[in-house]
Amino acid sequence: xxxxxxxxxxxxxxxxxxxxxxxxxxxxxxxxxxxxxxxxxxxxxxxxxxxxxxxxxxxxxxxxxxxxxxxxxxxxxxxxxxxxxxxxxxxxxxxxxxxxxxxxxxxxxxxxxxxxxxxxxxxxxxxxxxxxxxxxxxxxxxxxxxxxxxxxxxxxxxxxxxxxxxxxxxxxxxxxxxxxxxxxxxxxxxxxxxxxxxxxxxxxxxxxxxxxxxxxxxxxxxxxxxxxxxxxxxxxxxxxxxxxxxxxxxxxxxxxxxxxxxxxxxxxxxxxxxxxxxxxxxxxxxxxxxxxxxxxxxxxxxxxxxxxxxxxxxxxxxxxxxxxxxxxxxxxxxxxxxxxxxxxxxxxxxxxxxxxxxxxxxxxxxxxxxxxxxxxxxxxxxxxxxxxxxxxxxxxxxxxxxxxxxxxxxxxxxxxxxx
Ligand SMILES: [Zn+2]
Numbered sequence: 001x002x003x004x005x006x007x008x009x010x011x012x013x014x015x016x017x018x019x020x021x022x023x024x025x026x027x028x029x030x031x032x033x034x035x036x037x038x039x040x041x042x043x044x045x046x047x048x049x050x051x052x053x054x055x056x057x058x059x060x061x062x063x064x065x066x067x068x069x070x071x072x073x074x075x076x077x078x079x080x081x082x083x084x085x086x087x088x089x090x091x092x093x094x095x096x097x098x099x100x101x102x103x104x105x106x107x108x109x110x111x112x113x114x115x116x117x118x119x120x121x122x123x124x125x126x127x128x129x130x131x132x133x134x135x136x137x138x139x140x141x142x143x144x145x146x147x148x149x150x151x152x153x154x155x156x157x158x159x160x161x162x163x164x165x166x167x168x169x170x171x172x173x174x175x176x177x178x179x180x181x182x183x184x185x186x187x188x189x190x191x192x193x194x195x196x197x198x199x200x201x202x203x204x205x206x207x208x209x210x211x212x213x214x215x216x217x218x219x220x221x222x223x224x225x226x227x228x229x230x231x232x233x234x235x236x237x238x239x240x241x242x243x244x245x246x247x248x249x250x251x252x253x254x255x256x257x258x259x260x261x262x263x264x265x266x267x268x269x270x271x272x273x274x275x276x277x278x279x280x281x282x283x284x285x286x287x288x289x290x291x292x293x294x295x296x297x298x299x300x301x302x303x304x305x306x307x308x309x310x311x312x313x314x315x316x317x318x319x320x321x322x323x324x325x326x327x328x329x330x331x332x333x334x335x336x337x338x339x340x341x342x343x344x345x346x347x348x349x350x351x352x353x354x355x356x357x358x359x360x361x362x363x364x365x366x367x368x369x370x371x372x373x374x375x376x377x378x379x380x381x382x383x384x385x386x387x388x389x390x391x392x393x394x395x396x397x398x399x400x401x402x403x404x405x406x407x408x409x410x411x412x413x414x415x416x417x418x419x
Contacts, residue, residue, distance in 0.1 A: 056279040056280040056315065056316070057280040058280070058315045058316070059071060059076075059280055059281070059282050059316060060282050060316060060318070063309070063314060063315075063316075063317065063318050064318060065284070065318065065320050065327075065330060065331055065334060066334055067282075067318065068257070068282060068284045068318055068331070069331060069334035069335050071257065071282060072161070072257065072335060073335065076256065077161070077256045077257050078161065078256055079161070079163040079251075079254050079255055079256045079257075080156055080161045080162055080163060080255075080256065080257045080258075080259060081163050081164050081165075081166065081251055081252070081255045081257075081258050081259070081277075082153060082156070082162065082164075082165045082166065082258075082259045082260075082261065083165075083166045083167075083258065083259070083260045083261070083263060083270070083273060083274070084149075084153075084165060084166070084167045084168070084169065084174075084260075084261045084262055084263060085167075085168045085169065085261070085262045085263025085264070085265075085270075086168065086169060086262060086263070087261065087262020087263060087264075087287060087288065087323075087324055088147060088149040088150065088169070088173075088261050088262035088324045089147065089150075089169055089171050089173055089262070090262075090323075091147045091148075091149075091323065091324075091325055092141070092143075092144075092145055092146060092147045092150075092171075092173060093141060093142065093143070093145075094141055094169075094171045094173070095139060108131070108135070111130075111131035111134065111135075113131060117236060119131050119132055119135060120132070120235055120236050121235060121236045121237050122235035122236065122237040122238050123237055125230070125235060126197065126228065129219050129228055129230075130219060133213075133214055133217075133219060133220070134217075136214050136231075137214045137215060137217070140211070140214065140215075141171065143352065143356055144171070144172065144173060144176050144352070145173075145176075145349060145352050145353075146173040146174075146176050146177035146348070147173070147324070147325055148324075148325035148328055148329060148341065148345050149261060149262070149324040149325050149327075149328045150173050150174060150176075150177035151177055151178075151341060151344050151345045151348065152328035152331070152332060152341060153165055153174060153177065153179060154177045154178045154179060154344065155332070155337060155340065155341055155344065157178070157179060157183055159337075162179075162183060163251055163254065163255065164183065164184070164185055164247060164251050165179055165183055165184050165185070166185045166187055166244075166247075166270070166273065167184060167185070167186055167187065167188075168187055168188050168263060168267065168270055169186075169188070170186070170188055170189055170190050170191050170231075170233045171191065172190055172191055172192045172207070174186075175190075175192060176352075177348070178348075185241075185243065185244050185247050185248075186241070187234075187240055187241070187244050187270050188233060188234045188240070188270075189231070189232045189233035189234040189241065190231075190232055190233065191207060191210070191231045191232070191233060192207055192232070193205070193206065193207070193231075193232050194206075194207075194209070194210045194220070194229050194230060194231045194232060195229065195230060195232060196222035196224065196225060196227050196228075196229050197227050197228045197229070197230050198222065198225050198227035200225070201222060201224055201225045201227060203222055203223070203224050203225075203229075205220070205229055210229070210231060213229075240269070248273060248276060252273065252276040252277055253278065255277040255278065255281050256281060257281065257282050257283075257284065258274065258277050258281060258282070258283045258284070259283075259284045259286065260274065260283065260284065260285045260286070260287070260292070261285075261286045261287065261324045261327070261328075262286070262287060262324045263287065263291070264287070264289075264291045265291045265292040266291075271292065274292055274306075274307060275306075280316065281316065282316045282317070282318065283307060283316060283317045283318070284317075284318045284320065285307065285309075285317070285318065285319045285320065286320045286322075286324055286327035286328070286331075287319070287320075287321065287324070288321065288322065288323065289321065290307075290309060290319050290321065291307070292306060292307040293306050293307045293308065293309065307319075328341070329341065
């Protein structure tokens with residue numbers, strides 16, 4: 001699963017001590033031993049008093065997007081880790097339920113919840129699953145159509161630069177865009193699969209199975225044991241997937257460049273990851289506003305915890321402010337990848353649109369009854385089933401049967417169409 005820390009990776013592990021992979025416990029207990037406490041104090045003193053003078057190397061020529069692009073084209077930049085959040089999916093029409101403007105929490109009154117957050121709490125869900133599934137139906141995306149930013153991640157993978165993408169999103173769009181399970185750490189779980197909650201059964205169900213239950217207003221029950229079936233998203237009160245913790249340990253010491261996109265870095269432990277890269281690793285933030293600055297105590301003491309874009313001591317952090325799609329296009333342009341990115345987005349969006357239309361036609365031919373749910377009754381679940389295979393072979397899904405009809409949805413991509 002995770003990359004092993006073999007001798008080959010030694011050269012890239014700079015400054016940061018690598019913790020053994022076998023301590024796979026959820027909580028980080030390494031600070032417990034007296035020895036590491038001594039190391040900690042020694043480091044603290046040497047940094048704050050200017051002893052030892054281990055000044056981190058300045059890797060970027062300039063703290064700008066241009067500086068980052070120049071570094072990425074350098075052969076030293078091999079392992080890029082991306083950390084992404086809700087901001088990369090908003091242009092795909094997926095609401096960010098944490099942002100105050102989305103109005104989600106204020107719309108929850110009808111469910112008679114003891115308090116709004118209860119809808120995402122595991123203990124409440126197990127007793128009262130109905131409100132969660134009603135909300136899932138209301139918020140179910142009409143289409144699973146990844147954004148330009150998602151395809152930029154795919155391009156990083158194709159260029160052999162993507163070590164891993166850590167996502168807070170549960171919308172499966174990284175998978176639809178062509179990242180594999182191996183490329184991804186879905187820190188807050190995913191809607192892609194579901195499981196029976198009975199610890200003796202744990203039968204797995206697909207997204208299309210779950211979608212059918214959600215849209216027929218049935219509380220999903222296991223076909224084998226009749227227990228509740230829950231999407232594999234992490235509820236409040238559940239621990240993060242253990243793979244998250246093991247991957248952080250093996251990936252972060254090797255990171256040459258960290259790219260953070262569309263997240264306000266406010267949810268732990270995800271937010272703390274920015275401090276886990278080596279001290280000379282550049283960190284690029286593409287987001288609507290600056291975030292992650294000077295929050296951590298260790299960061300203030302010079303341990304590189306918080307982001308530092310603007311101070312006199314800033315040496316590695318770059319903020320590009322704006323929406324994630326624009327930021328990715330700007331970076332792709334500087335890298336000489338812009339045309340490739342645009343063609344990738346255009347090709348993949350055409351395939352998705354053609355599938356959605358074909359499925360809508362199929363559904364329409366069968367019965368008109370499904371129209372009740374409006375456009376959201378297209379069958380995106382089916383296309384999400386095997387995103388990589390299908391997406392990787394555009395020939396398979398040529399939209400021939402729709403060519404006589406209009407295909408206005410292509411215009412949605414906002415990118416030029418050539419052949
Ligand atoms: Zn079961």
